[in-house]
Amino acid sequence: MWSLGVIVHLLGTIVSLWPEKSTRQNPPNIFWEPISILKPLKGCDSGLEENLSTFLDLDYPSYELLFSVASLEDPAYMVAKKIIERNPQIAAKLIVAPVNLGPNPKVNNMVRAYEQARNDLVLISDSNVRVDKGYLKQISRYMRDKKVGMVTSVISGIHGEGLGGKLEAIFLNSFYARWMKLLFRFGKPCVVGKSMLFRKSTAQRFGGINVLARYLAEDYMAGQAIKKLGLQVVLASEPVPQIIGKLQFKDFWLRHIRWGRIRKSQVFLAFLIEPVLFSFNSCFFGAVFLETILDSNPVFTFLAQIMIWFLLDVPTLVKSGVKPNCRAFLVWALRESLAFPLWINIAFGNTVQWRGKQLKLEGGGLLVTA
Amino acid sequence: MMLADFHVHSTFSDGKLTIPAVVDLYGQRGFGAIAITDHVGESRTVIGKAAGHLGLCLTKATFPLYLEILKSEAERAWRLYRMVVIPGVELSKNSISNYRSAHIIALGIKKFMSADGDVADIARNIRNEGAISIAAHPVDSGKFEKQTYHLWNRRFELAQAFDAWEVASGDRLFPEVLNSSLPKIASSDLHIARHMTSWKTLLDCERHPEAILDSIKKQKLSFRFYRDSKNDNIHSDIHSGYGSLVESRSYRSSFGDYRQSLA
Ligand SMILES: [Zn+2]
Ligand SMILES: [Zn+2]
Numbered sequence: 001m002w003s004l005g006v007i008v009h010l011l012g013t014i015v016s017l018w019p020e021k022s023t024r025q026n027p028p029n030i031f032w033e034p035i036s037i038l039k040p041l042k043g044c045d046s047g048l049e050e051n052l053s054t055f056l057d058l059d060y061p062s063y064e065l066l067f068s069v070a071s072l073e074d075p076a077y078m079v080a081k082k083i084i085e086r087n088p089q090i091a092a093k094l095i096v097a098p099v100n101l102g103p104n105p106k107v108n109n110m111v112r113a114y115e116q117a118r119n120d121l122v123l124i125s126d127s128n129v130r131v132d133k134g135y136l137k138q139i140s141r142y143m144r145d146k147k148v149g150m151v152t153s154v155i156s157g158i159h160g161e162g163l164g165g166k167l168e169a170i171f172l173n174s175f176y177a178r179w180m181k182l183l184f185r186f187g188k189p190c191v192v193g194k195s196m197l198f199r200k201s202t203a204q205r206f207g208g209i210n211v212l213a214r215y216l217a218e219d220y221m222a223g224q225a226i227k228k229l230g231l232q233v234v235l236a237s238e239p240v241p242q243i244i245g246k247l248q249f250k251d252f253w254l255r256h257i258r259w260g261r262i263r264k265s266q267v268f269l270a271f272l273i274e275p276v277l278f279s280f281n282s283c284f285f286g287a288v289f290l291e292t293i294l295d296s297n298p299v300f301t302f303l304a305q306i307m308i309w310f311l312l313d314v315p316t317l318v319k320s321g322v323k324p325n326c327r328a329f330l331v332w333a334l335r336e337s338l339a340f341p342l343w344i345n346i347a348f349g350n351t352v353q354w355r356g357k358q359l360k361l362e363g364g365g366l367l368v369t370a
Numbered sequence: 371m372m373l374a375d376f377h378v379h380s381t382f383s384d385g386k387l388t389i390p391a392v393v394d395l396y397g398q399r400g401f402g403a404i405a406i407t408d409h410v411g412e413s414r415t416v417i418g419k420a421a422g423h424l425g426l427c428l429t430k431a432t433f434p435l436y437l438e439i440l441k442s443e444a445e446r447a448w449r450l451y452r453m454v455v456i457p458g459v460e461l462s463k464n465s466i467s468n469y470r471s472a473h474i475i476a477l478g479i480k481k482f483m484s485a486d487g488d489v490a491d492i493a494r495n496i497r498n499e500g501a502i503s504i505a506a507h508p509v510d511s512g513k514f515e516k517q518t519y520h521l522w523n524r525r526f527e528l529a530q531a532f533d534a535w536e537v538a539s540g541d542r543l544f545p546e547v548l549n550s551s552l553p554k555i556a557s558s559d560l561h562i563a564r565h566m567t568s569w570k571t572l573l574d575c576e577r578h579p580e581a582i583l584d585s586i587k588k589q590k591l592s593f594r595f596y597r598d599s600k601n602d603n604i605h606s607d608i609h610s611g612y613g614s615l616v617e618s619r620s621y622r623s624s625f626g627d628y629r630q631s632l633a
Contacts, residue, residue, distance in 0.1 A: 207438030214434065225435050228381055230388035266431075268423045 004054070007284070008277050010312065011182065013230055033143070034062035035115035035136060035197075038124045040110040041069050041076035045128045046245030048079050052127065056087055060136040065092040066113040070105065072096055076127070102213030103359060104192070114209050120201050126194040129155070129242050139197050139236045149202050149231025150223060153195040154180050156239040156320035162245030165337070168255070170331045172242070173320035174313045175339075180235065189233035193219030195240045199228065205229055216352070216361065217262045239320055253342070260346030265361040271346075278339040279309045306333065373401025373596065374571045374582065377460070377475060377506060377536070377557030382436050383408035384426045386562045393443050395563060397451030399598070402573065403475050403582050406440060407458035412485045417464045428459065433482045454577050461485035461492055464516060472520035473506035474532075478583050489521060493504060493531040502583050504555055505532045507539040509546050525552065533587050538569035541595075555586060556593035566598035 037055060045051070055065060067080040077096065086094045097112035114122065121143065123136070142151045154177050160169030183190050196219060203209055204227040212218035223233045247255075264271040275281050286303035310332060314324045322328055350361050379385030380392055387395065389406060396404045411427040412418030421427040428436055437457060458477040463485055465471050472489050476496040483495065496503040508522040521528060521535075534555035537547040547554060558568035572592045575581040585591055588600035 205439065205442040206435050207441075211434055211438055215431070221431075221435070224432070225439070228388055228435065228439060232391050 006282060008182075020104055032061045032137065032140065033121050034064075034119040035060065035123055035140060036119040036122045037063055037065050038079075038110050038113050038122060039065060039067045039127060040106050040113070040124070041067055041080060041127050042074065042105070042109065044075040044079065047130075047243050048076060048127060049083065051130045051243060052080065052083055054130045054132070055125070056083070056090055057133065058131070058136050059133040060140075061368060063136060064118060064310050065090060066095060066117060067092065068095040068097070068110050068113040069110045070096075070098045101210050104213045104218050107209060107213040107218050110212070111210060113199075117200065120199050122198060122200055122203075124193060126195040126242070128245075129194055129240050129363070130158075133242060135238075135240070138238050139195070142234050142236065143197065143199070144231075147232050148290065149226035149229060150191060150199060151197040151236055152189075152191045152219075152223070152233065152234045153236045153238065153240040153319075154313065154345065155192055155194050155242045157244045158241045158321065158358060160244035160247055161246040164249045164252035165244045167249070167252045167335050168244050168247055168318075170322070170328065170335050171256075172244075173317050173332050174332060177239070177320055177337070178313070178316050184233075184235040189223045189227065189235070191219045191223030191233060193217075193222075194242060195236075196222065200223070202226065202229065202231065216359065217266065220262075220266060226326075239241050241321070244317065253345075257346055257349075258352040260342065261352050261361055264346060265350070275340055275343055278343070279336045281340055306336075309336075371572065371574050372577065373399075373404040373594070374401065374573050375558050375560065376403075376405040376407070376456070376458070376477060376504065376555060376571065376586070378404055378406050378560045379408055379460075380406055382406075382428050382432060383460075385560060389443050390446075390533075392560075393447045393451075393453070393455060397447055397453045399505065399566075400451075401453055402452040402577055403456065403579075405458040405475075407475050407477070408436065409462045409473075410459045410483065410485050411462055411464070411466070414486060415465070417466075418462075418485065421462075421464070427462070430482055437480075452577060454456050454579055454582060456579050456582065458501075458524040459483060463489070463518075463520070468517040468519050469523060470520055471516060471518040473518050474521070475504040475506050476501045477500060477504065477586075478579060479558070489524070490528060490531055493528070497533075502533040502586060504586075505535040506557075506558065507536050507544075509544045511539055512542050520588045522546070531629065534589075538593060540565060540568045543569060543593075553589050554593070555591070564599075566596070568596060570594050570596045 039052065039055070067079045067084070069080065077094070080094045084090070084094055093116065095113045095116065097110050099108050101108055101111060110124070123139070135320075139151045139153065142148050155172055156177065157169030157172035160166045180190060205220075206229065209218070209222075212221055215221045226233050283302050283305035286305050287298040290296045291298045292299045310329055313332065315361065317324050317328065352359050352361060373395065376611060378392055380389045382389070385392070385408070392404070392406060398426070409421070409427045411421040416525060418427070422429045429607070440455060447453045447455045456477050457479050458475060459479055461474045461476060461483060463470070465473045474489060474492055476483060478501040479499065481499065485492065493503045505521045505528070508525070509516060509519070510517060529552060535547050536551045536557055537544055537554040538556035540558045547574045556569040558565050558569050558570065560566065560568070570593070572594050573582060573585050574590065575585045
């Protein structure tokens with residue numbers, strides 16, 4: 001068990017450090033296909049206006065922005081409206097058209113905007129990401145390959161405040177980033193809805209995004225559908241920063257319970273072996289093992305292994321823009337120590353709290369309102 | 371006259387080809403109709419649950435995507451190849467005992483069907499939904515794999531419950547079924563491209579799902595061994611093009627009005 005955890009961790013580090021295929025250089029005079037960017041909004045996340053503003057002057061010849069909110073009362077409505085009014089040079093629309101196609105509120109929120117999108121190439125982009133000017137070119141270049149059906153990105157966590165926020169950021173920048181890359185490298189794509197580029201004409205082949213409204217993890221299912229069509233899902237080389245903002249410890253915990261239970265309902269067997277891959281568990285077994293064969297001090301070997309584990313995570317952290325200092329280590333270690341208790345909490349229960357609703361999960365990620 | 375295959379798997383269960391790849395495989399070889407029939411396991415048994423978790427079966431969750439992709443691929447198959455694609459499932463009851471195991475194919479389905487309950491009820495349910503029911507590989511397949519004898523053991527009681535019984539599966543012809551008076555059908559149970567070299571059903575009807583299913587019900591069909599040169603390493607040098615029919619081994623269906631011109 002110890003060795004499995006260690007091997008996977010080493011593999012993750014190698015994959016994380018693996019040089020990307022050099023497609024960075026874009027040939028000159030290339031045609032950049034126009035993109036419709038869908039921005040489903042819900043409430044005022046921290047820094048919403050700044051986040052959305054990063055989409056106003058992207059280095060891309062032709063794109064449109066389609067903001068959508070579920071109701072006029074939503075505070076995000078005013079924010080988006082203001083942005084559109086202040087920037088008449090941008091092709092942007094704000095769509096308020098609540099529909100009820102299934103229990104997934106995000107899909108319901110953006111279905112009308114999706115229908116109104118003028119371009120075949122569609123990007124679903126969450127409200128809490130902040131991108132740099134070259135973002136659209138970075139991700140759309142993969143779509144020139146006709147075998148590629150979808151491009152997604154690793155999300156890095158920035159501006160995490162409060163204990164929950166800090167834990168969330170370190171989680172995204174270490175464990176999560178490493179696993180995303182590892183899964184993609186081994187042909188098990190795991191799409192993140194925060195940045196999802198695909199063609200409407202491709203989505204039409206699996207019934208359009210309407211079909212996804214019945215799943216809680218619409219992003220994961222979209223990736224599965226693309227694969228079932230025989231197309232590839234690729235991971236863009238640059239991470240997309242997500243603003244975490246202030247989170248209480250409880251927020252962090254509940255968020256992970258939610259995603260953990262979705263994961264459990266979707267890939268149950270993978271969920272079962274997860275504990276073996278947690279650093280604290282793996283190092284604990286390692287320490288016991290070393291004590292039996294070498295009669296070493298288990299506390300010392302445990303701590304030494306944890307240190308090595310952290311050092312192996314450093315490249316991943318640096319890639320996500322984290323300074324690997326002592327503080328980062330402490331937050332990292334706290335997050336790692338919580339992984340197993342969290343897993344136990346996830347294991348017992350099938351309901352999730354989401355946007356004020358209590359939802360029940362069925363096998364495969366189907367949603368039923370509890 | 372057209373070649374048809376009514377038992378084909380895709381990556382939605384344990385097949386190795388995606389649905390679009392299956393459509394191209396058959397379409398390029400001039401087939402007139404195929405049915406994609408991915409496994410649905412039992413929802414309550416340990417084996418059924420495990421198969422679902424391992425992605426070896428369609429589940430309630432993946433089923434909506436399955437139907438949508440089948441719909442759009444049927445349109446593409448018709449546009450490109452004039453080939454009919456029929457949505458189906460293989461309801462799979464797998465038990466440790468071969469005598470308790472049964473696979474039942476439903477063709478022309480419109481909604482999710484479960485493999486739970488007694489086989490007689492399952493067959494009735496399939497017909498109630500307007501689909502047709504087929505007893506899949508009911509006897510010894512002669513291969514090292516899970517065998518399903520349950521339906522054959524109850525064949526007298528269930529004779530009327532199924533619209534057809536597989537008289538051949540893959541490259542095996544089943545003499546027990548052939549010599550019986552049960553309605554018949556021959557299919558490949560294709561999981562990989564190499565399974566293309568196998569028994570197929572030959573139909574003479576309009577290329578339309580209802581006409582095709584009606585031909586099965588009325589047993590207006592015959593069976594042919596199809597040798598695929600592209601995916602068959604033994605015979606690849608003999609034939610040009612993708613495939614050929616082996617004329618010498620065609621069998622008359624017991625109920626069908628067999629056309630002499632086929633041979
Ligand atoms: Zn079978
Ligand atoms: Zn089969």
